[in-house]
Amino acid sequence: MTDGDALPTAREGARIDVEDVAVSFGETAVLEDVSLTIEPGEFVGLVGPNGAGKTTLLRAMSGSLEPDRGTVDVDGAPLHERSSKGASRLVAVVPQNTGLSFSFDVRTVVEMGRYPHRSRFSPPGEADREAVDRALERTRTAQFADRPIDEVSGGERQRVVLARAIAQQTPVLLLDEPTASLDVNHQIETLELVREFVAEGRTAVAAIHDLDLAARYCDRLVVLSEGAVLESGPPESVLNRNVLAAAFDANAVVTESPVTRTPTVSALRATDAEATVPDRVHVVGGGSTAASVVAELAAADCTCTVGPVTGGDAAAELARGQGFETISVEPFAPLSDVDRAAVRGAIEAAGVTVVADLEVGAGNQLLLEELAGRESIAVVEDRPFTERNHAGERARELYERCRQRGVVTPPTDVLEAIAEAATRTEPSRTELEADDD
Amino acid sequence: MSAPNRIVAWSVALSTLLVGVVIASAALGPVRIDPLTVSRVILNLAGVGAHEVPATHRTIVADVRLPRILLAATVGFALAAAGTVMQGFFRNPLADPSIIGVSSGAAVGAVAAIAFPALVPIGSVHLPAFVGALVTAFLVYAIATEGGRTPVATLLLAGVAIQAFLGAVISFMVVHSGENLREAVIWMMGHLHRSSWGDVGFALPVTLVGVLVLGAYTREMNVLLLGEEDAQNLGVSVERTKLLLLALASLVTAAGVAVAGVIGFVGLVVPHMMRLIVGPDHRILLPTSALAGASFLVIADTVARVGAFGLPIVPVGIVTATVGAPFFLYLLTSREVHAL
Secondary structure (H helix, E strand, O other): OOOOOOOOOOOOOOOOEEEEEEEEEEEEEEEEEEEEEEEOOOEEEEEEEOOOOOOOOHHHOOOOOOOEEEEEOOOOOOOOEEEEHHHHHOOEEOOOOOOOOOEEHHHHHHHHHHHHHHHOOOOOOOHHHHEEEEEEEEHOOHHHHOOOOHHHOOOHHHHHOOOOOOOOOOOOOEEEOOOOOHHHHHHHHHHHEEEEEEEEOOEEEOOOOHHHHHHHHEEEEEEOOEEEOOOOOOHHOOOOHHHHHHHOOOOOEEEOOOOOOOEEEEEOOHHHHHHHHHHEEEEEEOOOHHHHHHHHHHHHOOOEEEEEEEEEEHHOOOOOOHHOOOEOOOOOOOOOOOHHHHHHHHHHOEEEEEEOOOOOOOOHHHHHHHHOOOOOOEEEEOOOOHHHHHHHHHHHHHHHHHHHOEEEEOOHHHHHHHHHHHHHHHHHHHHHHHHHH | HHHHHHHHHHHHHHHHHHHHHHHHHHHOOOOEEEEHHHHHHHHHHHHOOOOOOHHHHHHHHHHHHHHHHHHHHHHHHHHHHHHHHHHHHOOOOOOOOOOOOHHHHHHHHHHHHHHOOOOOOOOOOHHHHHHHHHHHHHHHHHHHOOOOOOOHHHHHHHHHHHHHHHHHHHHHHHHHOOHHHHHHHHHHHOOOOOOOHHEEEHHHHHHHHHHHHHHHHHHHHHHOOOHHEEEEEEEOOOHHHHHHHHHHHHHHHHHHHHHHOOOOOHHHHHHHHHHHOOOOHHHHHHHHHHHHHHHHHHHHHHHHHHHHHHOOOOOHHHHHHHHHHHHHHHHOHHHOOOOO
């Protein structure tokens, strides 16, 4: 055993090298040839569905589990080649479940984090007390430091375990679902704390269930699926529709959160209509109804065009984020001939046109004239038209014609309505051809 | 109060209680002796001054009562300390010092020596009991260990299985023990009559050394309460510590059982009482439990010896079971069982 005394000081991070690691429990392979390098000062999030092997990978990194094949080096050597105390001065673990069903007070539990730093017969020193106090403070657990651990809430308990790991003052921190049982404010606090830890140059790896939080706080995401690394890279590049479909079997759309400016994942219901949605759909309208139509279509792997819309509109932003074409217009301006032609082109190129809770004003009344008379239209209605009509009787007539020919639907059944509208395209073309003869 | 001060305060208080209990116990019996006279005899024995005492009282206290009382204190100290360790080790409130079969092993050795003196011609019951206890503990540990790991659950179940098997062996020997039946039964109930200074000379050093070393591992015991994986992540060398705790607790138990037979409930009930009072921290729980266990068994044995409250004179195991079983039932219905 090499002794862990010649360790880097706690301020520096340590590199973790996972090489061709395979772990199986009995006949079941849990990890298969996982290779991964985590650099000092990096916060890596392990994401993936339940049973993908996230916890197992963390346990292999912490030395709790020796892999069947492959090696895990932390700071240049496998943990199991170090002394137990040496290993624990290098890596701290925040496990998902800790057997805290006895009544130690919170401070005593956090003091246990100092175990690897103390010798058997010496009382706790100044450094130990300082580390414990600081850990209690940083995790906001100091105010209940004297309460028995089995009498604090689950979320508080999780923070106590984090405090214990922080008091350990290690270059590497491994966390298994650190936010799982926390309130939303404490989730943020916890991950902010890990970010601070990483900003000091240390290394953190966390299994995180919540993809949005993972994307928001991690430098890099590693997507595990069925015991193998499916993708690894910055959140923006890793989180996409295809990866999510492959890893989670999810019908999801990734957008940029307007608040945090980081990727946010919206999983949508799987739908039978998906197969029959046309390849290309044009969406007319703006606001949240149109945005959710665009998201559902994107998740159904359908290419959208959107317009006319004003620049900052939610649907326009979303569409652009997905790489879809939009026809942008000035707010409140009448539809120009150029834009009208562009919209007509988009409608004709699309299999179905969706009229999404459209607000009609003097400016875009012409739009209804483009739409009226077409068959393959899905009219999505959230509010009654009278509330959305600022143009008058003529607009109401045109809109009514759209409703009569098209498929009218509430926002909840958009894909089904689009699929139905798509079937109407065929007979109408045959009619047109018959007319030509 | 800070943790070290609490430990000292409690230890001093419980040591004082123990001294008081020992003196009171030595004063009681068929011949009542003034506690002051008892104190003088004890001081003489300890070599502190040379006090004037009547010769008969000196003989009764020093040669008859004190060996038995000190043996009771030693055994109580040992069983309560071992029980504390085992309950923490197994994270199971119902664990007792003999959970891995130490008492059954001792009983096999002792009953064999009592029932078939021709086959086990040692002349002493202590040695075969002590050896039987240690061999059994080692056997259970070896059976439960696989690939360098000794899962606690396997250990527990292996202990139960071995105890059941040894129970059959003991029953067989008891049935065929003929005229030695009564003695075999009394041994198994736990008894302290016929105690000698020799018994004390054997049990006391083993117990003191064992508990002192255990005392150096109380922080490990605390961390192990978090679960083995957490303990390992915090730097405890888990398997090595488990082996050490198990070996020392078994050794101390074996020393107690070898000289006093199977005295139940001391190692189960006393650690629980102390846990209710001082909390689960082993740094304070281990010394206080051991000291309280010593006082408890001295009191219980005094009742057994003197026949207090109009009771007949009985083996001490009957007294501890009479007090312990109701307390055990109380624990079963209380929160304490769910939260160690």
